[in-house]
Amino acid sequence: MGTTLPTTKEKLRKVSTATIATCLFKRGLKNQFIQDVKPLKPNKPNMVGEAYTLRYIPAREDLNPIEVFRDPNHLQRVAVEECPKGAVLVIDSRKDARAASAGSILATRLMVRGVAGIVTDGGFRDSAEIAELEFPSYHxxxxxxxxxxxxQAIAINEPIGCGDVAVFPGDILVGDDDGxxxxPAHIADEVADECVQMTLYEDYVIQQVENGHAVIGLYPLVDENIKKAFESWKKNKTTNR
Amino acid sequence: MGTTLPTTKEKLRKVSTATIATCLFKRGLKNQFIQDVKPLKPNKPNMVGEAYTLRYIPAREDLNPIEVFRDPNHLQRVAVEECPKGAVLVIDSRKDARAASAGSILATRLMVRGVAGIVTDGGFRDSAEIAELEFPSYHxxxxxxxxxxxxQAIAINEPIGCGDVAVFPGDILVGDDDGxxxxPAHIADEVADECVQMTLYEDYVIQQVENGHAVIGLYPLVDENIKKAFESWKKNKTTNR
Amino acid sequence: MGTTLPTTKEKLRKVSTATIATCLFKRGLKNQFIQDVKPLKPNKPNMVGEAYTLRYIPAREDLNPIEVFRDPNHLQRVAVEECPKGAVLVIDSRKDARAASAGSILATRLMVRGVAGIVTDGGFRDSAEIAELEFPSYHxxxxxxxxxxxxQAIAINEPIGCGDVAVFPGDILVGDDDGxxxxPAHIADEVADECVQMTLYEDYVIQQVENGHAVIGLYPLVDENIKKAFESWKKNKTTNR
Amino acid sequence: MGTTLPTTKEKLRKVSTATIATCLFKRGLKNQFIQDVKPLKPNKPNMVGEAYTLRYIPAREDLNPIEVFRDPNHLQRVAVEECPKGAVLVIDSRKDARAASAGSILATRLMVRGVAGIVTDGGFRDSAEIAELEFPSYHxxxxxxxxxxxxQAIAINEPIGCGDVAVFPGDILVGDDDGxxxxPAHIADEVADECVQMTLYEDYVIQQVENGHAVIGLYPLVDENIKKAFESWKKNKTTNR
Amino acid sequence: MGTTLPTTKEKLRKVSTATIATCLFKRGLKNQFIQDVKPLKPNKPNMVGEAYTLRYIPAREDLNPIEVFRDPNHLQRVAVEECPKGAVLVIDSRKDARAASAGSILATRLMVRGVAGIVTDGGFRDSAEIAELEFPSYHxxxxxxxxxxxxQAIAINEPIGCGDVAVFPGDILVGDDDGxxxxPAHIADEVADECVQMTLYEDYVIQQVENGHAVIGLYPLVDENIKKAFESWKKNKTTNR
Amino acid sequence: MGTTLPTTKEKLRKVSTATIATCLFKRGLKNQFIQDVKPLKPNKPNMVGEAYTLRYIPAREDLNPIEVFRDPNHLQRVAVEECPKGAVLVIDSRKDARAASAGSILATRLMVRGVAGIVTDGGFRDSAEIAELEFPSYHxxxxxxxxxxxxQAIAINEPIGCGDVAVFPGDILVGDDDGxxxxPAHIADEVADECVQMTLYEDYVIQQVENGHAVIGLYPLVDENIKKAFESWKKNKTTNR
Incomplete structure (x- = not known):
């Protein structure tokens, strides 16, 4: 899974989904935000990982008695055991939260296995327990x-839709409190680099705005004098580290 | 594709989706009606055929310029050429009708190829032209x-969801003006048989009700005298054919 | 059922739901249009009748096997047999059309019994057959x-909600192609009278507009000259009958 | 209103909304289809005209008693009298069809005045009468x-949203049975030209498909032999006119 | 109100809604979760109590001036005074949260009277104050x-729908952070017993999973060795109490 | 902007949106609650300020490349710089939260400029940061x-719809945890006065209810004895301040 540089994930832990969204917008990618999901608990560190997908279809009653979970090959359970360390389990629940996509036992197992997080466009059960895990989760x-x-879990690691977004296995998912x-995997490295730079400038902007500076000319950066001031601030900041 | 008896399809052409729904309900299958789709033109003969599926995911801009349709292996086009004669092309459009699932050229091609019909839980373009084809279509x-x-067409003949129903390749689809x-393929023969019998009784009931008979005791059949009258009506009817 | 004058229904057969809506709006009643229902077949005569209600709640599986319809006291069937002649059967289906509120056998029985129409904020099965009955139906x-x-049918002739409108038994329902x-029962007579007058003027207005008259001053009637012209038109019209 | 060539409208009367959608997609405009509106009556000639807009906001009760319609400057009525001949009145009803955007008197007046059509992302009252007018209408x-x-009508001829699409005064609207x-006004001429060409080829394709030709290679046009055959068909067609 | 054993409520205070859902699923009851309601404040003890219902219909303006609350027999107020101690007031608000189902004064009164909680499929006003009460509340x-x-409050203690679930007076409601x-009243005792046992095993499973055990074979319990280990763990646990 | 008394805002800081809603209901204004928005962080002081509006329409791709933000006259940025001190920036995002209405930089700038708060019927990005500002925000x-x-920001300080409510520039917005x-500007003073009185009584009621008093007769105030007790409580309260 993947050609993404090891440092890319590290960079993406420090940038926001909003910054990434702007960066992708510039590349013509306007529909990469998984709609209408939220963290079970806010204020956790960013979730970052490659997409490992699980696809659900509507359950047909005769195929889904409680006994199916006794089958060691039930795909939901297989996904939980096989999702790679560092990846994010992304579930296509067809935006249907009327029944659970998973619960705390599976979430705990994923966490213990070193998986980086879990996302469904449906809902989780045992949500209070999942919220308390040191494990990012979105529903x-x-x-x-x-x-x-x-x-009914029907396929593992196929391209899916989740929250109206195309998710291909290996795509890099980043989650924060916005969602x-x-x-896309092939641009993750360059997006990470660009976002780190954008974030640096946004930090500068917020500081300037807190000090009373107007937004126009400052954000986005148009004014030449501001450009110089920022360069000097950036140099200073790096030096002082 | 399938072990369904040749006569089964013939029987299903003469029964209604409502009758089939009741028949499946008795077997514990309560969620087999594709929700919120309708015929592009009512009053056509029943659509009957095995499901041949096409799955869409949300389109990512960089993968979906207009040029992709020049690719002879584009899955939407492949599906249209490979959907078997007598089958129904069922498209999982994630209930998103904001863009077309297909248009009149593809629908015409399917019709010419002998396909039995087309269903999407999204929408069709050129809908006025598709409506006029001798080809059942639902969206x-x-x-x-x-x-x-x-x-983005992503897979052919996988199990899918369509209108909140699980559709497995080879399942038998029946469409009328209700939807x-x-x-499920493995019970299609018995369902067809049972529905033919149910329809016979429903025809009798409607006739009785038109003549002023009350519904209670008649529908469902509880009263012994009615049972006898129906048997005699049925015998008579068969004789007179 | 009710104190509504016999002539009231006759008058309401000749006015539109739009005119009634305006008339009720003037009385402070702004929420009397059953939202999001339509006739199964347009261009039928107006449906007019007193509300006779049937309330559904969600079906619990253990209480709703197919056998319950064998019970002569099943409330859905009782409602069909007891809905008074000239009344309209109004069903509170909680705006849930994923399963049928009723089908063609019950609709036919209602028609034969002289019921004036049927309305649900859910959906009907056998819709093509119900559409063809000489019986107004809305879903x-x-x-x-x-x-x-x-x-699950749970109560007969209680006040209900239908399409986000309060319906009290005995209220007068009027249906046309708008819906x-x-x-409310206690104002039906005066509303009918007022609507007949309003309709007369609207007929005049449409004729004037077709002849090229501007809307401002004409509709609503503000201009004194138009008032005179209308009075003369009205007198003429009555004389010529 | 506008620099659109007189012939442009004529061309757009003969092409479909589906063809226009593809043409705009090629130019990066993917969101120009007014979502979830339909013609009150299908099978009318195309609606073509410049957008003349009317914007509604939610009605506040104290500002919207029935008497406001007596005001000759009420914006809904002004819009109906001032919408230019040949233009389309487009109403931003915030996708709220729970109350009417307009009725048959205003629609008739617009028709008589030579307006080209009316569109709302809400709903019309007197819909059966509007449907019968020789006047395209969408809701x-x-x-x-x-x-x-x-x-509450609040502004005339401002940029608005209608059915999730940006509509600027002067944009060219085209309506058929799809919607x-x-x-955008500045590209209407070139879009019309291109669509006429696209339609010619689509006509050829449909004819080929009806004759049993496969879609791949034909649509879109990839195969060189087909290209030649089409050129010859086109020449022939023009000659025979 | 009811035949539920006194110990049943105590047991249900210690089990989760997820466990109850699985237990009911095994009995064929798949639709007992009130959809789309949440606690006003999480992390409170479980809400447990018999359902005491209040049914609303849409308010008609003439019947609902502010003065109606002066009527000592207004059903909303009566419900608040008559809901039995230990019961849960469940309100059918037709899933309409655009106006309040109740506010902090009524919630406080219910709490003081010893009522066990309040649920609406609409919304509460004064939500910040209700959240702080030692009183479970869901909306x-x-x-x-x-x-x-x-x-408009129209009936007390009838069977209702709430969040797409049938609620009969006397049914036992259990609420936690999931919802x-x-x-159903007649199976509450056995469900409580079974859930206590299920919870015991789930506690064991979570502990095993936290220690690195895989889910397959463990949950659900299939492996014989795990069965023995669990029995021993259980014995040990009980002994150590 | 406005004739509202300086003390009016101060009063409105101490009353709840629920009390205001009841007060407006008495005046026939039943639709003044912005539907389906919530505070980014609860438990902040009331937001109070005059409406300063910003209207969005759907973005057309060719008009909305990232470069438009470099334009010093981009209306979103102009609104942020010109929204008056003490006012609330209210954004008509057509209830579409699939893209951000604004982010933390603009929110911070508004806060620094002394703006009283921000409301959108869409969503904010950088929501975790906005939540932490001493600045009320609703989305x-x-x-x-x-x-x-x-x-696309298209107009400043026009009447708009926001969350299905009409918002006129200068209207007074009040926000608490309910929403x-x-x-309306012209009644803000009297509404504030009346709400202060209502709140006083509600405080009394809550206290009585906490002490075990029944609601009927007490709320609303019907009983003469309670009236006297309240007057005495009120006098006492004022004296003791």
């Missing part, structure tokens, strides 16, 4: 009913 | 924008 | 699944 | 309640 | 407008 | 994509 809303009620961005 | 609503605007029912 | 969209799938208006 | 669904119930496309 | 979202704006489950 | 949900993705109420 639409809590949902107690067992997965089998409405969902989750999907970065 | 949510007309949609002019080209497919590439929001959809489209999905019959 | 959100066709729905093949049997009633028991999602609905269905609910007139 | 979401019929709605009997008077305009004042939920809408309504919005063509 | 869709906060809503400041007075109840009379859109709701609210409805347990 | 539907977080949204990372840049504003230009779906929104945001819009008070």
């Amino acid at each position: 639409n809303r809590p949902s107690a009913p067992t997965n089998l009620t409405l969902h 989750v961005m999907v970065i | 949510n609503r007309p949609s002019a924008p080209t497919n590439l605007t929001l959809h 489209v029912m999905v019959i | 959100n969209r066709p729905s093949a699944p049997t009633n028991l799938t999602l609905h 269905v208006m609910v007139i | 979401n669904r019929p709605s009997a309640p008077t305009n004042l119930t939920l809408h 309504v496309m919005v063509i | 869709n979202r906060p809503s400041a407008p007075t109840n009379l704006t859109l709701h 609210v489950m409805v347990i | 539907n949900r977080p949204s990372a994509p840049t504003n230009l993705t779906l929104h 945001v109420m819009v008070i």
Whole structure:
């Protein structure tokens, strides 16, 4: 899974989904934000990892009695055991949160296995417990009913839709309190680099704005004098580290 | 594709989706009606055929310029050429009708190739022309924008969701003016048989009700005298054919 | 059921739901249009009748096997047999059209019994057949699944909500191609009278507009000269009958 | 209003919204289809005209008693009298069809005045009468309640949103049975020209497909032999006119 | 109200809605989770109590001036005074949160009277104050407008729908941070017992998973060795208490 | 901007949106609550200020490249610099939260400039940072994509719709944890006065209810004895200040 540089993930831990969204917008990618999902608990560190996908279809009653979970090859369980360390498990729940996409046992297992996070455009059960894990998790809303009620896991690591976004296995997902961005794998390195630079300038801008500077000319950077001031601020900042 | 008896399709051409729904309900299958799709033109003969599926995910801009349709292996076009004669092309458009699932050229090609019909939980463009074809078609609503605007064909003949129903390749689809029912392949023969019998009784009931008979005791059949009267009506009817 | 004058219904057969809506708006009643229902077949005569209500709640599986319809006291069937002649059966389906509110057998029975029409904020099955009856019917969209799938008839002739409107037993319902208006019983007579007058003027206005007259001053009637012209037109019209 | 060539409208009367959508997609304009509106009556000639806009905001009760329509300067009425001949009145109803955007009197007046059509992302009252006019009209669904119930006309000929599309005064609107496309004014001429050419080829394609030709290579045009055959067909067609 | 054992409520205070959902799923009850409601404040003890219901219909303006609250028999107020101690007041607000189902004064009164909690599929006003009460409360979202704006209390302790679930008076409601489950009264005792056992095993599973055990074979319990280990863990746990 | 008394804002800081909603309901204003927006962070002091509006329409791609923000006259940026001190910036985002209405830089600038708060019926990006500002902010949900993705700022300080409410420039907005109420400018003073009185009584009621008093007769105030007790409580309270 992937040609992404090891440093890329590190960089993406320090930039916001908003910055990434702007960076992708400049490249003509306007639909990479997974719509209508939120973190189960805010204020956690960024979630960063390659997409490992799980696709659900609507559950047909005869194929989804409770006993199916006894099958060691049930795809939901297989996904939880096989999702690579450092990856993010992304579930296509067809935006249907009326039954759970997964619960705290699976989330805990993923965390213990070193998976980087979990995202569904449906909902999780045991949401209070998942929220407390040191494990980033994103869904639409809590949902107690067992997965089998409405969902059948049908395929692993195929391209899917999640929250109206195309997710290809290996794409880099970044999550913060705004939600989750999907970065196409082949541009992840350059996006990470550009976002680090953008973030530096945004930090400068926020500081200037807090000090009373107007936004026009400053953000985006148009004024030549500001450009110089920023360069000097940046140099100073680096030196002082 | 399939073990369904040749006569089964013939039977299903003469029964309604409502009758099939009741028949499946008795078997514990309560979610086989593709929600919120309608025929582009009512009053056509029933659509009957095995499901041949096409799955869309959200279109990513860099992968979906207009040029992709020049690729002879573009999956939407491949599906149109490979969907078997007598089958129904069912498209998982994630219930998104903001761009077209297909248009009149592809629908015409499917018709000419002997395909039995087309269903999407999205929308068709050139809807007025498709409506006039001798070819059953079902969608949510007309949609002019080209497919590439929001959809990317990603897989052929996988299990999919369509209108909140699980559709497995080979399932038997039946469509009338109410909409489209999905019959699991392994029970299609028995469902067809049972529906033919149910339809016979429903015809009798409607006739009785038109003549002023009350519904209670008649529908469903509880009263022993009615049972006898129906048997005699049925015998008579068969004799007179 | 009611104190409505016999002539009131006759008058309401000749006025539009739009005119009634304006008339009720003037009385401070702004929410009497049943939202998002339409006639199964347009261009039928107005539906006019007193509300006779049927309330559904979500179906619980253990209470709703197919056998419940064998019970002669099943409320859906009782409603069909007891809805008074000349009344309209109004069903609170909680705006859920994923399963049928009723089908053609019950609709036919209602028609034969002299009921004036049927309205649900859900959907009907056998919709093509119901459409062809000489019987006004209104729903959100066709729905093949049997009633028991999602609905349980729980009460007859209680006040209900239907399409976001309060419907009290005995209220007068009027339906045309725009949809269905609910007139509180105690004002039905005066509303009918006023609407007949309003309709007369609207007929005059349309004729004037077709002849090239501007709308301002004409509709609503502000200009004194138009007032005179209308009075003369009205006198003439009555004389010529 | 506008620099659009006189012949442009004529050309747009003969092309479909689907063709226009593809043409705009090629120019990077992917969101020009007014979502979720339909013709009140299908099979009318194309609606073509410059956008003349009317913007509604939610009605505040104290500002919207029935008497406001007596004001000759009420903006809804002014719009109806001032919308230019040949233009299309486009109403931003905030996708709210719970009350009418307009009714048959205003629609008739617009028709008599030579206006080219009317579009709302809400609903019309007197929909059966409007449908019968020789006047193209598009809405979401019929709605009997008077305009004042939920809408207040607040501005004329401003840029608006309609059905999730930006509409600038002077943009060219084209409507057929699929719905309504919005063509930015400055490219209307070239879009019309290109669409005429595209339509010619689509006609050829449909004819070929009806004759049994496969879609791949034909649509879009990739195969060189087909290119030649089309050129010859086109020459022939023009000669025979 | 009911035949539920006194110990049943105590047991249900210690199990999760997710566990109850699975337990009911095994009995064929798949639709007992009140959809799209959440606690006003998380991390409170479980809400447990018999359902006492209040049904709203849409408010008709003439019947709902502010003065109606002066009526000592206004049903909303009666419900608040008569809801039994230990019960949960469940309100059918037709999933309409545009006006309040109730506010902090009524919630406080319910709490003081010993009622066990309040649930609406609409919204509460004074939500910040209700959140701080030692009183479990569930709604869709906060809503400041007075109840009379859109709701009219019409009946007490009838079967209702709430969040797409059937709620019969006397059903046992259990709420935690995931939301609210409805347990049919006649199976509440056995469900409580089974859930206690399920919870015990789930606790064991979580502990094993935290220690690095894989999920397959463990959850659900398939492996014989794990079964023995669990039995021993359970014995040990009980002994050590 | 306005004739509102300086003391009016001070009063409105101490009353709840629920109380204001009831007060406006009495005046026939039933639709002044901005639907489906919430504070980015609860428990802040009330937001109070005159409405200063910004209207968005859907973004057309050719008009909204990233470069437009370099234009010093871009209306979003102009609004941020010109929104008066003490006013609230209210954005009509057409209830579309799929792209951001604004982000933390603009919110910070508004705060520094002394603006009283910001409201959108869409979503904000950098939501975690905005939440931490000493600056009230209301939206539907977080949204990372840049504003230009779906929104184009088109007009400043026009009447708009926001969350299905009419907002006229100068109207007084009050926000608390329930959401945001819009008070028409010309009645703000009297509404503030009345709400202060209502709040006083509500405080008394809550205290009585906490002490075990029943709601009927107390709220609303009907009982003469309670009236006297309240008057005495009020006198006492004022004296003790």
